[in-house]
Amino acid sequence: MIELREIAIRAGKFSLDNISMVVPSGQYAVLMGPTGHGKTTLLESICGLRKIASGRVLIHGVDVTNWSPSDREIGYVPQDLALFPTLSVREHLSFALRLRKQSAIQIKHRVDELATMLGITHLLERGVTRLSGGEAQRVALGRALSFRPPVLLLDEPLSALDETTRHEMHSLLRQIQQASQVTMLHVTHNSAEAEALADRRFVLEGGKIQSSSTDAKFM
């Protein structure tokens, strides 16, 4: 569960005030809203990369407001993916596991499992600089999911993809969410995407979460 309680964020002239929202455990939430209205800022605050001025952030009921990003166990896929140019695909998938000092066998097992699920087994030994948009997207997703986070934040993950790849990614994201029961918060400004994916929809506009509605599961 992701719960924001009266969050306020100040970033230069930009500010968000009194933002409250709840994404229940295991749900796929989509956050929509016009560009520049703070969707990315809000995601960064949830994963701890941006300090909040006031309010609380709770993950599965635990107040993580003052925790560092490394302790929050939140998977995060930023819009620009921010892959590590010096690492191979395999090293991306094992990065968080090596930090958690998992054994070589455990790491290999998890990397193979992720690579199969994401369809990137043939890319494992490759570097990331020449991957296509869809491939890079899958690597970023795999990296964020590798340590089995309870919460996954996706920042416009599909905006740079072509129509076909985007549809493939829709079903993949759905499949991942159902298989892992991870709580997802997905930022987009594409309503078709929201339609295809969302259990729950939020709209951030004019510095407020203006509406929230529960949709029936699409699939």
Next chain:
Amino acid sequence: MATQELATMSSNDVGSGDDQVKRLGQPRKRSDVPFFLVMGGLSSCFILLIVLMLAADVLFTSFADFKTAVAKPEIQAAFKLTVMSCTVAAILSLLVAIPLGYLLSRYRFPGRWIVDTLVDIPLVLPPLVLGLSLLILFHLPIFGWELERWLRDDVGFGVTYQWPAVILAQFTVSCAFAVRTMRVTFDQIDPRAEDVARTLGCTRSQAFLLVAVPQSARGMIAAVTVAWARALGEFGPILVFAGATRMRTEVLSTTVFLELSVGELNSAVAVSLIMVMIAAIVLLILRLLGTGPAT
């Protein structure tokens, strides 16, 4: 002229669509030759100046002069000290430049502009002033305590007028260059990757070591190169702070000065050429390491 006529004719004879197609087939009226002449001409002035300077050095000296110079024990000692001190100064510069460049690139902290300005001071200070400042720092009595005396008597490691002074003088300038290089390097590396690494479980230091540092490898080679090259050319601060004692604090740049001051022009030119060769070899090796074969 002919092309203009052709264009007029075709616009009269056929429709404007066809005219556009025919225009596509016309030869270009404007040439790119002047562009390359001006750009190449101006660039070659500088290249020519360097080549001519080196050629003049080579023509001036003879192989015999060269051999005599190389055989001198003072010059051999200066050669060894130069290579050693430049390498140590360059490595020390890199060790300082990586964290300082990273902090300046990534963080906005109080007094950052002061740090930023201070880093540039060795670049703008006249070399002799820099040497003098070092000398004064080590010999300024503070309530009867003096840094140089403490280092020499208590620590057993004298600096002034000894080889450590050579390295410190070189380091002071080369480090400033290395910091600039590393700062630009980190500026060009997207900090988002480090942010994501932190969400994956990295502390700030792990994100720095596992994500930022590997991406800065080329920048490090560039920083070492520029630091090494600056250290090789350093002369003023070394002369003031380390002196020019033969066999002890003499580096090749001071050798050129010493040989010139006793009227040994041939020897000075021969040593200059040795410096050119060392610089060329080191720069080539570092370039090969950094970017693959030089293109």
